[in-house]
Amino acid sequence: MTLEFRSVVKRSKGETLIHAASFTLAPTGFNVLLGATNAGKTTLIKLMAGLDRPTKGEILLNGKDLTRLPPQRRNVSLVHQFFVNYPHLSVFENIASPLRVARVPGADIRRRVHEAAELLRLTPFLERRPSALSGGQQQRTALARAIVKSSDLVLLDEPLANLDYKLREELRDQLPRLFEGRGAIVVYATSEPSEALMLGGHTATVSQGRVTQFGPTATLYRAPQDLETARVFSDPPINVAPIRKSGDRLHLGDSVAWPAAGTALATVPDGAYTVGVKPHFVLPGGDAAGTVPVTGRIQITELSGSESIAHFDLDGRSWVSQSHGIHPYQVGDLHTFHIEIRGCLYFRPDGTRVTA
Amino acid sequence: MTALRPVIVILYILFLLLPIYWLLNMSFKTTNEILGSFSLFPQNFTLENYATIFTDPTWYWGYINSLIYVSLNTVISLAAALPAAYAFSRYRFLGDKHLFFWLLTNRMAPPAVFALPFFQLYSAVELFDTHIAVALAHCLFNIPLAVWILEGFMSSVPRELDETAFVDGYSFPHFFVRIFMPNIGAGIGVAAFFCFMFSWVEMLLAKTLTAVEAKPIAATMTKTASSAGYELGLLAAAGCLTIIPGAFVIYFVRNYIAKGFALGRV
Numbered sequence: 001m002t003l004e005f006r007s008v009v010k011r012s013k014g015e016t017l018i019h020a021a022s023f024t025l026a027p028t029g030f031n032v033l034l035g036a037t038n039a040g041k042t043t044l045i046k047l048m049a050g051l052d053r054p055t056k057g058e059i060l061l062n063g064k065d066l067t068r069l070p071p072q073r074r075n076v077s078l079v080h081q082f083f084v085n086y087p088h089l090s091v092f093e094n095i096a097s098p099l100r101v102a103r104v105p106g107a108d109i110r111r112r113v114h115e116a117a118e119l120l121r122l123t124p125f126l127e128r129r130p131s132a133l134s135g136g137q138q139q140r141t142a143l144a145r146a147i148v149k150s151s152d153l154v155l156l157d158e159p160l161a162n163l164d165y166k167l168r169e170e171l172r173d174q175l176p177r178l179f180e181g182r183g184a185i186v187v188y189a190t191s192e193p194s195e196a197l198m199l200g201g202h203t204a205t206v207s208q209g210r211v212t213q214f215g216p217t218a219t220l221y222r223a224p225q226d227l228e229t230a231r232v233f234s235d236p237p238i239n240v241a242p243i244r245k246s247g248d249r250l251h252l253g254d255s256v257a258w259p260a261a262g263t264a265l266a267t268v269p270d271g272a273y274t275v276g277v278k279p280h281f282v283l284p285g286g287d288a289a290g291t292v293p294v295t296g297r298i299q300i301t302e303l304s305g306s307e308s309i310a311h312f313d314l315d316g317r318s319w320v321s322q323s324h325g326i327h328p329y330q331v332g333d334l335h336t337f338h339i340e341i342r343g344c345l346y347f348r349p350d351g352t353r354v355t356a
Numbered sequence: 357m358t359a360l361r362p363v364i365v366i367l368y369i370l371f372l373l374l375p376i377y378w379l380l381n382m383s384f385k386t387t388n389e390i391l392g393s394f395s396l397f398p399q400n401f402t403l404e405n406y407a408t409i410f411t412d413p414t415w416y417w418g419y420i421n422s423l424i425y426v427s428l429n430t431v432i433s434l435a436a437a438l439p440a441a442y443a444f445s446r447y448r449f450l451g452d453k454h455l456f457f458w459l460l461t462n463r464m465a466p467p468a469v470f471a472l473p474f475f476q477l478y479s480a481v482e483l484f485d486t487h488i489a490v491a492l493a494h495c496l497f498n499i500p501l502a503v504w505i506l507e508g509f510m511s512s513v514p515r516e517l518d519e520t521a522f523v524d525g526y527s528f529p530h531f532f533v534r535i536f537m538p539n540i541g542a543g544i545g546v547a548a549f550f551c552f553m554f555s556w557v558e559m560l561l562a563k564t565l566t567a568v569e570a571k572p573i574a575a576t577m578t579k580t581a582s583s584a585g586y587e588l589g590l591l592a593a594a595g596c597l598t599i600i601p602g603a604f605v606i607y608f609v610r611n612y613i614a615k616g617f618a619l620g621r622v
Contacts, residue, residue: 046519051519051523070522071519072522072526072527076523078519080516080519080520082516084514084516084517084519084520086539087539088535088538097524098524101526101530102525142520149525155523
């Protein structure tokens with residue numbers, strides 16, 4: 001089973017929400033749509049569900065054109081970021097509703113609803129109204145409704161964003177197992193890079209209405225094809241700075257330089273490029289082989305559990321360093337960080353990445 | 357101060373109930389007693405007035421006529437307002453805001469303005485003196501009101517609910533009746549209540565557009581007052597009975613009425 005977008009364009013009120021998106025989704029693992037708020041993830045999901053029509057382009061399921069089909073005739077399931085259930089129906093009827101509409105026989109409905117409820121640990125609450133449930137249980141009800149019908153396409157639009165931390169982790173662990181072996185194409189929209197990495201599968205990075213890259217999640221993370229993808233897929237944000245190649249040296253600003261040999265820029269002509277360094281390749285530790293020292297004034301420090309994050313100023317740009325352990329940064333101090341050269345990604349002026 | 361509070365409340369309620377009590381008091385008196393003496397209780401308690409109303413067809417048909425056109429109007433108003441309010445709450449279209457405001461301006465003109473054109477129009481199409489004529493005339497101000505109330509209630513239902521239902525496979529009519537309407541039940545109740553009340557108390561159009569067949573109770577009351585002298589006891593009894601339907605309807609929506617006045621935007 002495949003879901004194919006062929007140069008799908010969506011315009012609304014003079015604004016282009018989606019710029020010619022083309023990709024093919026498969027039922028192996030999750031398909032993550034990763035992007036900031038308002039990047040176009042929800043628009044893509046609505047196009048897949050049939051709640052919105054593309055302005056141009058085609059959407060095909062197994063090669064069959066469903067661009068003009070309404071959601072009722074698409075066999076899709078959808079879970080929203082907000083816990084959306086039918087408030088006037090019991091949890092049982094909420095889960096059963098897609099089956100009732102499809103006129104599935106009663107005994108069958110009972111069996112399938114109980115199965116889904118068991119999977120999502122909702123069995124004790126089947127007679128309650130959704131409003132009598134906690135947020136996590138409400139969202140599990142919505143998920144149960146999404147799995148109870150055998151959809152071709154399951155769309156999860158930031159389903160965990162409104163849950164608190166503990167519930168989110170718990171449900172995220174369950175999610176891949178829930179959909180395993182169902183043969184459905186699962187699309188999962190999120191704004192958190194870490195969530196995409198945890199879910200694995202494939203990822204499409206979305207930025208300002210463009211799908212910048214689609215491929216296996218790990219590949220996108222390690223070897224993004226362009227700067228925008230690297231930006232979307234980095235949290236804390238990736239450090240970006242102009243870099244100049246002259247001869248066999250790469251110059252970052254006036255004072256920092258390292259050899260071009262062994263990097264992706266070894267064989268390209270001299271000129272202006274852009275370097276992108278993920279924060280965990282900018283370390284506070286001492287000198288080591290394959291690192292370049294940079295010194296900057298510390299502006300902001302953050303501690304997140306066992307990680308230290310420091311924002312420092314380098315040639316008028318704000319850089320971020322993320323490292324394990326707790327480092328006693330003092331705001332206002334000059335501190336020398338080391339950039340790991342193997343962690344540098346190089347981009348041409350047009351944003352595409354230079355690969356060796 | 358706190359001790360005084362219940363006293364003030366009780367005095368206020370007594371003040372409000374006084375005219376209603378006086379009406380009730382009068383309805384159990386004979387006209388002679390009403391005109392002849394001043395008493396807080398009926399001296400010669402009589403049910404004669406009520407008996408007359410329930411036995412004389414010219415009286416009780418007034419109530420039946422009123423109930424018929426009021427019910428018709430409520431049904432028509434809601435049937436028209438439900439889809440209209442859904443459109444206003446869910447879609448953006450050219451001039452939607454102006455149209456929405458224009459609807460409300462229909463309530464701003466006194467009904468007397470419309471009495472003559474309605475009379476002329478309904479006479480021409482032979483709708484004069486029918487229940488449907490009054491029911492349709494009252495739609496002029498009840499549909500806008502119902503649209504306003506329902507739009508507020510509908511807008512407080514998240515759009516995602518509609519989307520979820522469509523994805524689940526509900527067709528639009530199926531969704532609207534089975535999922536959407538139960539979720540705005542309070543709004544429908546409040547809108548129905550307001551339609552009922554405004555149609556029930558409106559007299560000018562109802563009187564102008566009817567003669568015999570569909571004569572409303574309000575018209576019956578004023579005519580009796582002029583023809584057979586002043587039958588004050590009878591009038592008081594009719595007045596008491598006229599209050600009942602409203603009280604009955606308000607009982608069902610008592611929990612939602614405040615939300616209804618805020619047009620569901622609470």
